Amino acid sequence: MSFSIPASQSKIVLRQRPEARVISTLGQGDSTFEYVTEKLPSVAEVKDGHVLIRVEHVSLDPAMRGWLRDARSYIPPVQIGEVMRAGGVGTVVASKFPGLQPGDQVSGTLGWQEYAHIPGKACEKRQVAGGSTLLDYLGPLGSSGQTAYWGIFDVGAIKANDVVVVTGAAGSVGSLVVQMAKLKGCKVIAVAGSDDKCKWLKESLKADEALNYKHADFKKTYREVTQKKYGYIDVVFENVGGEVLDLTLLCLKPGARIALCGAIADYNNPKPTGLKNYQTLIAMRAKLQGFIVFDYAKRYHEAERDISKWLADGSLARKFHVIGDGAKSAKEALQLCPQALNDLFDGKNVGKMVVKVAEPLR
CATH class of the missing domain: 3.40.50.720 (NAD(P)-binding Rossmann-like Domain)
Structure with a gap:
């Protein structure tokens, strides 16, 4: 796969911790989040053992509100200035990890950003089977x-x-x-x-x-x-x-x-x-x-086996509530994420809420 990697990318980072409801404006007054740009590594600059992933969809989940709280929990909180944590799916565009190569479709904690430069072991290669799509790895298969x-x-x-x-x-x-x-x-x-x-x-x-x-x-x-x-x-x-x-x-x-x-x-x-x-x-x-x-990570394959079968035979339905379908750019789509998180808590979704960051490469 041949793909041109841009020199920089957009991402949404945590600006300050909300006391109650997330303040969805970006970088103003008491805003929870801030929009920033950063330089992207070239293919040669990708770290050993890492991959560069083009993010295509990111997940919106209630647990994300808990990750903003500076409190003891099952996972460390998102740090001030850190990209907002979120599950995502996308395509590898550069790799220095033996198990992955450009063109592979993956899922992982990719965050509210256009590209994720992360260790290869932190994401999973996905072979999309009949009756399923890559997006399902943010829903029924995720x-x-x-x-x-x-x-x-x-x-x-x-x-x-x-x-x-x-x-x-x-x-x-x-x-x-x-x-x-x-x-x-x-x-x-x-x-x-x-x-x-x-x-x-x-x-x-x-x-x-x-x-x-x-x-x-x-x-x-x-x-x-x-x-x-x-x-x-x-x-x-x-x-x-x-x-x-x-x-x-x-x-x-x-x-x-x-x-x-x-x-x-x-x-x-x-x-x-x-x-x-x-x-x-x-x-x-x-x-x-x-x-x-x-806690069930070692047994995920058991659930995935059953859920895949139910999706294939039509006995399990799924519904996606997609934000950002009409966005003109990844930057514009990412800026919708904070308000989408509030919309999740307001119950505006039916089924799984995701933000479409970019068109899938395939």
């Missing part, structure tokens, strides 16, 4: 699919006929969990933030129930559905936290399992209120377990 798979099958330990609640059900992870639970023969109650999302969850993803938590009568309806219609909840895949999780604690069967994947309701809240109904966990001998998908 961290979203892995999170859904291990959270519902291992932490949630679902079995046929379980009553399963999925919050944030129209998002990247939640929409996959809904389908995986249905594939297992479960009864699925999906919770989302709009009537359109609920309609999609029922009609397209075949959720048994889909409830809009923004409705004024949601709390009453939720308890009636989970307690009276379905006889309480066996498993919860929790993406939202906050008041919905607190309400859910009153609707559990004995021995219920809650896979705590995220708490999007409180990520932008500097003073979360916490749970009030936690004593139900004792009475119901229930389990509330947080998990990190990276």
Whole structure:
């Protein structure tokens, strides 16, 4: 593959840590991020053991808000002046790593930038199989699919006929969990933030129930559905936290399992209120377990095998919400990233939100 590498590139770096919601303007006053340009290495200047990757799509995930917080966690925070961390897919344009060559399609933590100059071992070569695309490695074949798979099958330990609640059900992870639970023969109650999302969850993803938590009568309806219609909840895949999780604690069967994947309701809240109904966990001998998908890295191939099969035979659907399709340049597309992160928290996406940085080379 022959490709001309430009002399410089655009990227978005962390300017200062937000106290609450990300300030999406760039480089002004209390802005969270800043747009910068930097020199790119030539082919000869690529470091030994490194590759230069042309970034084509980057992922938007709720976990990114946590990476901006200077606190102890499962991964170090993004540092001030550092490119914003993000999963991405792209094409190798220069390589000094034995396992990769120009033209190879890869996925990895590529960041909000046009090009990623990273160690070759920090990315994975992707052979796109029938029924899949490279973009799927940011969705069902990437961290979203892995999170859904291990959270519902291992932490949630679902079995046929379980009553399963999925919050944030129209998002990247939640929409996959809904389908995986249905594939297992479960009864699925999906919770989302709009009537359109609920309609999609029922009609397209075949959720048994889909409830809009923004409705004024949601709390009453939720308890009636989970307690009276379905006889309480066996498993919860929790993406939202906050008041919905607190309400859910009153609707559990004995021995219920809650896979705590995220708490999007409180990520932008500097003073979360916490749970009030936690004593139900004792009475119901229930389990509330947080998990990190990276813990399953050695078993990713198991999930990828099953998910690939489901994609190929059409039993698992995916939906991408693409930002930047109309952008005139990579610079313009990257500048959309901060606002897109806020849009994610505002629930403006259906399915997986990504930013298109550049047209794929193939």
